[in-house]
Amino acid sequence: MKGYRKWTKRAVSLGLAALLTLSASGCSGGGDPDGGSSSGGGDEKLTISFGALDNLTEEQWGTEFHQFFMDKFNIEWDFNYIEWASWDEMMRVWINSGDLPDVSIWNYNYTDAENYSKQGLLYKFPDDWKERWPNAAMAYEASPLNTQLEEKFGGTYVMLRPTYVYHAQTDPIVNQIGVIGIRKDWAEAVGFEIKDAYTVDEILEFARLVKEQDPGNLGSSLIPICFDPANALTCFVSSNSRHSRIETAFYKDENGEYQWGPADESVLETLKIYQQAYREGLLDPEFYLLNDNDKDKFYINGTVAVYHMGGVAEFRQTVDTEMRNNLRLNSDDVVHEAILLGNDEKYHNIILGSNYWSSLIFSPDISEENFERIMDLIDWTCTEEGQTICNMGIEGVDWEYQDGEAVSILPEDTSLLDKYGPRVESVYILEDDFAVVNPSIKEEYRNRMNGLAQLKLDHGEGKYDEIDWDQEFHVSRAKDRVQFNYGEEYANLIVQEGDLETNWNSWVEDKMPLVQEYLDELNSTY
């Protein structure tokens, strides 16, 4: 069945390519993976500058995988590494001083996108780009926001990177937050029921049991729940209250009036749970120092009972490899993954209509050849074949077709990351998409994650919130001033001494003048 689906898709894209070659002969692009006009040896070698969040060593650049792309597209990379911690800083300096690399990964936000496109600081795509690079266009349109932005700006300036294109986990698409990993062996040891969905309270109960009984014999290095401030926001606050979303803190109430979520009583209730977890010592006592990387304490140090895994099969695979290598544990015996519900047993973290993470932007000064060459590459990586190579490595070396199915032949104790380093050439479609079907990821992990995604929908409230486009596209200084980092704001509230309610009240009061201004603006406009 799966093989069939794949085959038809490939046929369609090939047909499309043929059609295009006929209609737009001479222009490069198309879905033909090998020896198409795009990668003929006759083209001169181009140097493409690329601003990305990964760092590769000389040695890694020299490996077969990266060489494959350089040869195929006859390019050389001028790689501009951006540190995660200074991502916003770097991009802002580069964009404003007109020194963008040919293509870069940018942490999209609407206000800046509007500003930049108006000021001509981003490259405007030629009007016919979708016909010339149909696979890229197809992936692009998988994120509905892309089409919206195009209308707003009168052309394509920003390419939001789609999470799911070919292989959505569910319909409608839900995002990957809200899946936690727990230590199954410890749960069994303390007599905690293994389920597919837990409420926040149940997880706290588990953490409490682990803390009391310390089944792993870890003493002071045990961290019952390992959340950084951002994960804590997701898992304690957003999972319990619809009014403080990751996406936005503002919502429309029943009367159609805009309100500020964090000032809602329901958020206070979630903060109480959060603080209780902190004060009982269920969180890392210094959770505010953690960042997302610290989730590796679960599978590298083995000191964590609960952490926010995210519903991506590849993450689960990482847990498996790392646990084997670092802790000599078989993750299938010791790890259980589940979704996290609010205490009302509903799953609240669903918001429809985004399906993207970060974006690609191009330098306004990019040469036409360079633009075309990158688009050729992007377009090819958006084909099924491109996706397979991006995510599985080189055919015949890392994987091969067996009975029409791609099968990984990578030894069990190595991963593509070990072998090649970050696969930065997978520029556009995020890895999550292919991870749903990636044969180098154990099938049971994939099925499990897809099942959990479906479970979120089953536990949903029936009707879903969608992105509020009015708010998304609103631009004003009042809005700029209320862009708070809620993960950090809440963490700050949690560790403050004294009564939470009092602190929360004074925090709300503190922010209210700015918030009110924005609310008034929203309410009078929409």
Next chain:
Amino acid sequence: MKSKKRERRKAKSGLKKRKYTRLDVVIFIILTLGAVVIIVPFWNVLVVSFATQKEYADNPLMLFPGKPTLDAYAYLFKDGKIWQGYINTFKLLIMGLPLSVFLTTTMAYGLSRKYFPGKKVIMYLVVFTMIFNGGIVPMYLVMRQLGLTGSLWAVTFSTCFSVFNMILMINYFQSIPDSLIESARLDGAGEWKILFRIVLPLSKPIMATVTLFYGVSIWNEWYDAMIFIRDPQKLPLQNVLRSIIQETEIATSATGSIAAMGAAQFDDGIKMAAVFLTMVPIMCFYPFLQKYFTKGIMVGAVKM
């Protein structure tokens, strides 16, 4: 000046003859305790970098790791970024130090001349830059126009002048007797000759101090490198250290090598090993160079 020093030493030796009193003991203890407070954190860095995670978690008070391990250093060695950082920082030193010292010396010498038209204006313009600057984007635009962005030269040029060091030098140059310079001038020596033949030989202490100040500030530089450098292979040592301490990266790059080592990763150990490796050169040189650091500052202060 010299005779005064001798007198002072005499006075001191006069004091020395007295017996040690309780006051001496108290002072000894206070200062020794202070030194301990300064040394212990450094020692702890070393201990953490050599200990296994389990051992350190069980006993954070230990003075010596029971089973010292080189895992953290092996990791950093294998990772290689810190060595690349060393190379880049040395490049910055080689490029920046002569330039900084040359610019500062010439400016300071020129501005230490008693009078010439425009001296005040120049002084004001120079000091103005201590308080006002155009901001990071205008600076970046200038670097870009010069084609320097992404190159270590951008870091060198943006940080190679310190008005503070220049003022130290001016103060010193002004303390050189005018008669020396005047007589050289009467002998027909030009300004360059006076600077190199007369002023500089008399200014060794301040030259040493300023050179060292520049050396240290280049060694410690990270902010401009963060803004201007684009190629990870070009990042100086402090930036490498920062990314290790803040774990901006360790997770992705660590997986491979750590797994190969078969050891559980000990983040703190790696961080502290990196801290140690970054400060070890200053640590080694400082005791021998300390007198040059203090001398220049003292020369400035005595003038008060």
Next chain:
Amino acid sequence: MRRLGKEIWKNRAVYIILLPGLVWFFVFAYMPMGGLTLAFKEFNASMGIWGSPWVGFENFRDLFHDPAFMESVWRTLAINIGKLIVTFPVPVVLALLFNELRMRRYSKVLQTVFTFPNFLSWVITSGIIINILSNTGLVNGIFQAMGFDAVNFLGSEKMFIPMLYLSEIWKTAGWSAIIYMASITGIDAEQYEAAQLDGASRFQMMRYITLPSIASTIMVMFILAAGNLMTSSFDQVFNLSNAATRDAAEVLDMYIYRITFQSSTDFSFSTAASLFRSVLNMILLLAADWGAKRMGGTGLFGQRGGGKHEKQKA
């Protein structure tokens, strides 16, 4: 006029010597200085700094409208006044103690130890400090061994400012003491000899000879420190703060950094904030200079704290 020309010609060699430095200042300090005009403009990158439209004082109006801005100004002042009170006397005391320490060899060794941390970057220093103050670190280890509960040093807003002061003392007090030690060296030895003959105790000598003799140095240093009341050590705060202490840590420099890079405002807005900071600094420094000169010192540009040249970020 001709005399001026003659003077210039006479001093032509000086101008040539100054030339390399002046070129540097022109290119790397004054060419970017045009960016200051952005404070009165609405920055439009495609029109460039000069082409962006003027908006008068609109940016400043917005700035003063932002409560976070004024809060950060007051916070900076409060932190720095506290810092002045807490950290300023330490080097003076250290210098006096060193002067009284009679083992000269040992004194040299101690001086090396005390002055060393000043030459480490805040990146290193904050790494060291976070290491010993963390929950599983040395200090909490000692606390627990003594039977106390672990203290959350790094995540407590209350502890943050004391931590700034203490880390500042740890890092810089030894070095700052050098200035006073130098000035003690300059005291006429005859005074001590005379006092000794009169049978004065060492404590009395310290109280009545040493301290008064360096009083003017202390005063000048104090005034200079007061001139830096609006300047915070950006590196220190930036590297020591975290999510839990972000509010307590938002000094003016951090505020400017945040609005420059992390919130969706244009550069003209953050330029306005930097310009405001610079003007405040200038006023304070001029006042300090005036005060220092009145105290009989060489004024602001005679000397400053010693290798502690803080550059303003962003």
